[in-house]
Amino acid sequence: MSRTVIIGANHAGIAAANTLLDNYKDQEVVMIDRNSNLSYLGCGTALWVGRQIDDYHGLFYTSEEEFAKKGADIHMQTEVSHIDFDKKVVYAHPLDGKEDFEVSYDHLLLTTGSRPISPNVPGKDLDGIHFLKLFQEGQAVDKELAKEDVNTVAVIGAGYIGVEVAEAAKRRGKKVLLFDAAKTCLANYYDPEFSSLMEENLKEHGLELHFGELVSEYKGDANGRVNQVVTKDGNSFDVDMVINAIGFGPNNVLGKDHLELFANGAYKVDKHQQTSDPAVYAAGDCATIYSNAADADTYIALASNAVRSGILAGHNIGGTPLEAIGVQGSNGISIFGLNLVSTGLSVQSAPKFGIEVQYSDFEDLQKPGFMKNNDKVKIRLVYEKSSRRLVGAQLASKADISMAVHMFSLAIQEHVTIDKLSLLDIFFLPHFNQPYNYITMAALNAK
């Protein structure tokens, strides 16, 4: 038997544990997590808090009992305090008063994930200031929104969590102020021509937008509860609660002094999810991931990546050498009926990776004009200037155009050129698209 200790039993840890337990009978699997729950789908928080779904019960997809049944030695509410990498021993501290214990390993898998970044400004620890990662943090926000004296909510960061929770708070009847240091929302995913559609949508639904305004201080009342947000240019806003959503940082506490790290502190892993210590693997939000579009290691915190990298780590630890094929960071958002999806690099993000790009835009109705229930689709294809390989795609529509992005993801992965894309066999049926469909037209328009 070979023993693998997995620290962190959420999406990446779960995927790896299932892979090991389902495929490798010679594997003893020990799972340790400090949280009391596992497998919470954070993507559902805004849906539940905004009352678009009835409750949170469906947001957990497995349980401690399931793993115990499969033969894992699972310890929830147990924090790993430190690791002796030379002796290959993990030291664990149960948070429910039980005795500390240690466990040795043949392989160690770090799936310790990420934590939200805290804005480092005066007043950041006042009551009424929230983060939104764990289920418990979702519950705390939900409870605050139920209070009648909580009328004005400030959301700091207009990325994916910020925009989604701003919609949720608005749906709960609150006045919502949405701040971002960048001049647009969703700046990490979309060019301004696309994020501006989301901005119009948010404004139409009554949200107050403060983009390009950096929060410099939170002020509180005599009871230590936040009641004001102050920005760098001296403006102040009365608020009743704050939700911080300015991005995630990797949780590298256990390995940062032993393992090689990426620029932001994530564990550097190779294509087998192996770290700089051959006995130690890492996956999910605490590790790097290879971007095919950028042709470089990068950091992209997504559950989709966590699951895939967890499966990969499981197979490699189990004894089947499997190489990662890289990712495109494909993502999507749906707010008040407006859908935005993207994959790879945008025009504004490409220069950060030293890639010179050109782009091609197209906008038209999704279906022929004679069809009913017909919405506009806006598309941008981004391609490398020298090689003409596709490196990114963005789409926006009130129609569900989300599946198109998966094809672009594959095209980026396989280094397909924009010219090849323009001749791709795409079927035509009035129910779904036009004879000159938006994918072909965007590719044909490329200079």
Ligand SMILES: Cc1cc2nc3c(=O)[nH]c(=O)nc-3n(C[C@H](O)[C@H](O)[C@H](O)COP(=O)(O)OP(=O)(O)OC[C@H]3O[C@@H](n4cnc5c(N)ncnc54)[C@H](O)[C@@H]3O)c2cc1C
């Ligand atoms: C509100 C919200 C919405 C999201 N929506 C989406 C979405 O729609 N699509 C998408 O792809 N992604 C989404 N994400 C991102 C996604 O949730 C993360 O990328 C994902 O959780 C990463 O999984 P992970 O297993 O790598 O890490 P985590 O989920 O961070 O899990 C790490 C685990 O490690 C445990 N741990 C850490 N340190 C220790 C220690 N010392 N001892 C014991 N245990 C430890 C933690 O308790 C935790 O359970 C969303 C995130 C949030 C917060």
Ligand SMILES: NC(=O)C1=CN([C@@H]2O[C@H](COP(=O)(O)OP(=O)(O)OC[C@H]3O[C@@H](n4cnc5c(N)ncnc54)[C@H](O)[C@@H]3O)[C@@H](O)[C@H]2O)C=CC1
């Ligand atoms: N639909 C999806 O796929 C979802 C994915 N996620 C993932 O979870 C992770 C965390 O999400 P977010 O926290 O929303 O990160 P994010 O990276 O999406 O957005 C962070 C935003 O905060 C802004 N910002 C940074 N520093 C700031 C500061 N000091 N003041 C004000 N604004 C500042 C940035 O400009 C950016 O717009 C991301 O990787 C995201 O992709 C989260 C929710 C939904």
